[in-house]
Amino acid sequence: MARITVTVDGMRFTHEVEPRTLLVHYLRETVGRTGTVVGCDSSNCGACTVLVDGESIKSCSVLAVQADGAEIETVEGLAAGDGTLHPVQQAFHEHHGLQCGYCTPGMLMRTVCLVRENPEPTEDEVREGLKGNMCRCTGYQGIVSAVMAYSQAARDEEVGR
Amino acid sequence: MSTAPDAPSAQDERTPEIGRARLRREDERALTGRTRWTDDMTLPGMLHLSVLRSPVAHASITELDTTEAARAPGVVGVWTGEDLPEQGAMPTAWTVSDDMRTPPYFPLSVGSVKHVGDIVAVVAATSKEAADDALELIDVDYDELPVVVDPMVAKQEGSPLVHPDLGTNVCATWGLDSVTLGTGGDAAAAIREAESDPDQVVVRRTLRQNRVTPAYIEPRSIVVDPTAEQVTMWSATQVPHIVRILMAMTQPIEEHELRVVAPDVGGGFGGKLQFTREEALVLLIARRLRLPCKYTESRSESMQSSHHARDQVQELTLAARRDGTITALDVDLTADMGAYLGILTAGIPLLGGFMFNGIYRIPAYSFHCTDVFTNKTMTDAYRGAGKPEATFGIERMMDELAVELDLDPIEVRRRNWIRPEEFPYATVAGLTYDSGNYDQATDKALAMFGYDELRAEQRRRREAQDPVQLGIGVCTFVELSGLAPSRVLGGLNYGSGGWEHSTIRMLPTGKVEVVAGTTSHGQGHATAFSQIVSDELGIPFEDIVLISGDTASAHKGMDTYGSRSLVVGGMAIVGAARKVVEKARPIAAHMLEASTDDLEFAGGRFSVKGTGSGVTIQEIMISTWLAHDLPDGLEPNLDADCTFDPENFSYPTGTHLAAVEVDTQTGRVTVRDYVCVQDVGVLVNPMIVDGQVHGGLTQGIAQALYEEIQYSDEGQLTSGTLADYLVPAAPDVLRYRTDTTVTEATTNVLGVKAVGETGATAAPPAIVNGVLDALRPLGVTDITMPCTPPKVWTAIDEARRTTEGQVTA
Ligand code: FES
Ligand code: FES
Numbered sequence: 014m015a016r017i018t019v020t021v022d023g024m025r026f027t028h029e030v031e032p033r034t035l036l037v038h039y040l041r042e043t044v045g046r047t048g049t050v051v052g053c054d055s056s057n058c059g060a061c062t063v064l065v066d067g068e069s070i071k072s073c074s075v076l077a078v079q080a081d082g083a084e085i086e087t088v089e090g091l092a093a094g095d096g097t098l099h100p101v102q103q104a105f106h107e108h109h110g111l112q113c114g115y116c117t118p119g120m121l122m123r124t125v126c127l128v129r130e131n132p133e134p135t136e137d138e139v140r141e142g143l144k145g146n147m148c149r150c151t152g153y154q155g156i157v158s159a160v161m162a163y164s165q166a167a168r169d170e171e172v173g174r
Numbered sequence: 175m176s177t178a179p180d181a182p183s184a185q186d187e188r189t190p191e192i193g194r195a196r197l198r199r200e201d202e203r204a205l206t207g208r209t210r211w212t213d214d215m216t217l218p219g220m221l222h223l224s225v226l227r228s229p230v231a232h233a234s235i236t237e238l239d240t241t242e243a244a245r246a247p248g249v250v251g252v253w254t255g256e257d258l259p260e261q262g263a264m265p266t267a268w269t270v271s272d273d274m275r276t277p278p279y280f281p282l283s284v285g286s287v288k289h290v291g292d293i294v295a296v297v298a299a300t301s302k303e304a305a306d307d308a309l310e311l312i313d314v315d316y317d318e319l320p321v322v323v324d325p326m327v328a329k330q331e332g333s334p335l336v337h338p339d340l341g342t343n344v345c346a347t348w349g350l351d352s353v354t355l356g357t358g359g360d361a362a363a364a365i366r367e368a369e370s371d372p373d374q375v376v377v378r379r380t381l382r383q384n385r386v387t388p389a390y391i392e393p394r395s396i397v398v399d400p401t402a403e404q405v406t407m408w409s410a411t412q413v414p415h416i417v418r419i420l421m422a423m424t425q426p427i428e429e430h431e432l433r434v435v436a437p438d439v440g441g442g443f444g445g446k447l448q449f450t451r452e453e454a455l456v457l458l459i460a461r462r463l464r465l466p467c468k469y470t471e472s473r474s475e476s477m478q479s480s481h482h483a484r485d486q487v488q489e490l491t492l493a494a495r496r497d498g499t500i501t502a503l504d505v506d507l508t509a510d511m512g513a514y515l516g517i518l519t520a521g522i523p524l525l526g527g528f529m530f531n532g533i534y535r536i537p538a539y540s541f542h543c544t545d546v547f548t549n550k551t552m553t554d555a556y557r558g559a560g561k562p563e564a565t566f567g568i569e570r571m572m573d574e575l576a577v578e579l580d581l582d583p584i585e586v587r588r589r590n591w592i593r594p595e596e597f598p599y600a601t602v603a604g605l606t607y608d609s610g611n612y613d614q615a616t617d618k619a620l621a622m623f624g625y626d627e628l629r630a631e632q633r634r635r636r637e638a639q640d641p642v643q644l645g646i647g648v649c650t651f652v653e654l655s656g657l658a659p660s661r662v663l664g665g666l667n668y669g670s671g672g673w674e675h676s677t678i679r680m681l682p683t684g685k686v687e688v689v690a691g692t693t694s695h696g697q698g699h700a701t702a703f704s705q706i707v708s709d710e711l712g713i714p715f716e717d718i719v720l721i722s723g724d725t726a727s728a729h730k731g732m733d734t735y736g737s738r739s740l741v742v743g744g745m746a747i748v749g750a751a752r753k754v755v756e757k758a759r760p761i762a763a764h765m766l767e768a769s770t771d772d773l774e775f776a777g778g779r780f781s782v783k784g785t786g787s788g789v790t791i792q793e794i795m796i797s798t799w800l801a802h803d804l805p806d807g808l809e810p811n812l813d814a815d816c817t818f819d820p821e822n823f824s825y826p827t828g829t830h831l832a833a834v835e836v837d838t839q840t841g842r843v844t845v846r847d848y849v850c851v852q853d854v855g856v857l858v859n860p861m862i863v864d865g866q867v868h869g870g871l872t873q874g875i876a877q878a879l880y881e882e883i884q885y886s887d888e889g890q891l892t893s894g895t896l897a898d899y900l901v902p903a904a905p906d907v908l909r910y911r912t913d914t915t916v917t918e919a920t921t922n923v924l925g926v927k928a929v930g931e932t933g934a935t936a937a938p939p940a941i942v943n944g945v946l947d948a949l950r951p952l953g954v955t956d957i958t959m960p961c962t963p964p965k966v967w968t969a970i971d972e973a974r975r976t977t978e979g980q981v982t983a
Contacts, residue, residue: 106197112696113390155865157909
């Protein structure tokens with residue numbers, strides 16, 4: 014067992030974990046945050062994507078112990094405390110960027126990172142940026158529109174500030 | 175698209191909800207990670223199950239020793255087929271013919287395995303890790319047996335037998351013939367005649383439907399809690415009602431002892447339309463141990479054991495006059511069942527048998543199907559189920575006919591399709607298409623696409639011998655949706671009705687619970703159904719909530735598959751709502767001191783004709799609940815039930831056009847543009863319709879270009895993860911251009927058709943026709959799906975060699 018301390022969506026946790034525990038299982042089973050989900054065992058689907066120290070990573074491809082000391086952001090921390098949706102969530106809602114919603118947590122977290130890295134992406138860049146995240150329901154059209162709209166909203170907010 | 179809810183308006187001035195692109199009410203939970211997937215669930219004392227799956231395709235089990243696994247840390251129990259004498263055989267719901275052979279199929283295999291992934295043992299432990307670790311301590315000796323993976327080989331005399339006791343690999347044979355049906359002539363005779371008639375042509379092709387899998391993103395998961403009087407099963411299923419009844423009919427539990435809940439379910443596409451062995455196993459073990467148990471499949475397990483689909487060989491013969499008019503169609507189909515029969519397995523190709531004639535006037539038709547067993551995972555429903563296969567067959571043949579006669583592929587279709595004035599149209603396969611207008615949709619699609627300009631560009635690039643050739647793919651399709659009239663299903667030996675159920679519960683404070691027998695796994699039922707009820711009852715959208723997916727609260731239903739939720743389930747909701755209005759009418763009359771005949775109901779309000787006085791249905795609810803002053807003899811209750819049995823299927827249609835670029839040097843196919851104009855009847859929520867179309871198109875394009883379940887000759891699954899089974903990601907597809915035309919369905923009161931399966935049905939032939947259109951000048955006449963770069967390149971290379979050979983000879 015190894016002792017780790019992490020911050021998840023602003024809350025600090027210290028736990029003993031088995032060294033083989035994947036970060037996604039740690040988040041889901043030990044921390045009890047089931048918003049982050051698993052879709053594959055080959056690091057292909059991206060459903061488990063979270064932000065670790067601001068970087069989007071597939072939480073099924075790293076061990077919990079590797080996240081010791083890290084700041085982790087998940088889909089459950091996106092909305093404001095009063096329930097107001099984060100602009101990325103609002104964009105997915107308005108552009109029908111989800112159907113069953115299973116890929117959505119990963120899509121949202123990947124999008125936050127993608128737009129931070131490339132604030133003015135073209136449609137091709139958005140598609141390329143999402144290539145590690147699979148959606149079986151939407152055909153991506155709503156998702157791509159949502160990401161474009163979110164990047165615009167994020168830029169507008171910058172300008173407004 | 176409107177984003178903000180409308181400002182409150184007087185109820186009789188309300189804008190209709192139907193037709194409005196309302197944002198989905200189900201989004202918020204998913205966007206905030208507050209969905210409840212089955213695998214999210216933990217119950218006190220819960221154990222975790224893992225199953226041991228066969229690594230070989232066919233073997234008898236000579237030894238199976240679980241002693242060591244049973245002693246491993248955390249393990250509570252290990253069972254093999256022999257240890258579970260109470261397990262019942264898994265059912266199939268569709269006996270397609272009297273001679274259909276149903277092989278033994280148990281939750282845990284007994285004595286032998288029939289495909290890679292077949293289940294050999296199950297372990298229960300205190301953690302998933304402990305259960306997985308223990309699997310490795312189970313000792314199994316497999317005595318390997320001969321394997322058959324190709325259905326054409328399997329049906330031959332003398333090929334290895336999947337189930338030696340059956341003495342054959344043929345599961346069933348089934349056919350349709352226009353002579354027997356009385357709908358047309360003798361196809362075989364017409365084809366013979368055409369062969370010797372210089373004014374006719376006969377086109378023969380053998381086409382392959384690649385084996386694919388639904389590949390929902392949420393793995394299947396099951397939790398069973400046996401600790402209350404009613405055992406509760408949560409399952410990531412599309413069909414909680416069907417699971418409940420089949421469980422009760424085949425396993426040691428009675429129907430009233432079991433409640434099945436489908437909580438949030440992540441995708442289905444037919445993949446979760448199954449009563450699974452894993453569901454049966456979790457129930458059996460949980461009951462034995464008297465403790466809650468959970469099983470969640472891994473993606474690799476899902477690829478091995480959740481059903482596959484398609485996998486057909488189609489031998490097609492089309493006869494036509496030289497002006498393009500079709501005179502006969504004959505279809506000889508070989509369909510791969512895999513090793514076992516799921517609930518619909520044998521019936522999928524049969525559904526296709528009704529649709530090979532497409533939208534065309536075909537005077538003579540024969541269809542013959544042979545269902546065969548192989549040492550592969552069973553096949554069953556996947557988006558469209560049987561109809562995409564049939565559409566592929568006929569739409570590829572229409573292009574082959576066009577080539578043969580040197581006609582434009584649109585023109586050859588136009589000369590054959592059913593004309594608007596011919597509806598309702600009785601097809602040669604015995605169905606009646608209620609409405610449609612194929613010219614309208616096609617003309618609109620051609621204009622959007624810029625068909626003539628693209629043809630001109632194609633000519634230029636051909637002449638210039640451009641290494642990247644342009645192809646135009648066409649598909650004009652019709653779908654058979656909305657399963658289904660119960661009487662028709664009975665005629666086909668399908669073991670269930672096709673009705674759907676709904677209850678509308680009117681709450682005292684004026685709010686409404688709509689209980690539906692269908693379940694949603696991404697289709698937006700809560701939004702669309704609330705829109706329908708809002709219009710029917712004139713009640714604000716926000717005052718309505720949907721309850722579904724739980725056999726305890728939605729006690730009756732046939733669940734969601736075959737695009738039936740709106741066209742069948744939606745009509746049950748409309749029926750219930752209209753009964754509510756009729757129940758409210760005498761109460762309204764009493765309250766308004768008027769006669770019921772003088773009342774009209776509009777915008778949620780009963781009013782006395784010619785006067786201003788009225789009362790809203792929401793006001794009537796509180797007074798019904800109080801029941802202080804109701805008309806004599808009236809029950810204080812405004813709830814209503816409706817069980818709707820459709821009189822016909824629903825027939826969405828449309829025209830799909832694909833512009834594909836094929837790099838002749840690498841074999842890479844790129845879809846440059848995709849236009850589809852569909853007639854899905856009245857649109858309840860255009861935004862949801864678009865989403866369904868996009869998703870279906872992506873799955874259809876994926877079948878044409880990327881996806882294939884592959885087995886080695888030894889029956890090893892060589893595409894067993896998402897790394898080698900290529901589900902498209904965002905860069906692999908494009909922005910589609912879609913539009914609609916509307917001919918109202920005449921078989922339901924809302925005029926709605928269906929939409930979920932259309933994209934997956936029409937896209938594969940559109941894409942493959944396009945690829946071949948690009949490559950025909952090079953001598954390429956066929957490429958099987960998926961059209962991957964190596965396959966396309968090889969086809970080009972082979973065609974070039976043949977042409978060169980001819981030149982030198
Ligand atoms: S679960 Fe992590 S990439 Fe699929
Ligand atoms: S919304 Fe279902 S997988 Fe993306």
